[in-house]
Amino acid sequence: MKSKTITVKLSPELGRNLERLSARLRKTKSVVVRLAIEELLRQPGAETKLSAFEVLSEFAGSLSGLDEDVSYNSKHLNAYGLSSDK
Numbered sequence: 001m002k003s004k005t006i007t008v009k010l011s012p013e014l015g016r017n018l019e020r021l022s023a024r025l026r027k028t029k030s031v032v033v034r035l036a037i038e039e040l041l042r043q044p045g046a047e048t049k050l051s052a053f054e055v056l057s058e059f060a061g062s063l064s065g066l067d068e069d070v071s072y073n074s075k076h077l078n079a080y081g082l083s084s085d086k
Contacts, residue, residue: 001058008033 010018022032040046053060070076 018029018032022029025032
């Protein structure tokens, strides 16, 4: 899965603290921020519920060679549920 890039504005003090912590842990600032977010999301009540679309969004529109109206035109459902060996 492709990583998502974000931009965060930090106060000067928070920026200095992040730099010191990343140096002490010998990790990049990105890794330290990612670890902090992951820890926050593990806290009770922080669960995120994703919709089916959010889970599968990277696959939306990924099929090629199909009619453009396959998702809404009922003519594509004529043989729906029928076995191909009948």
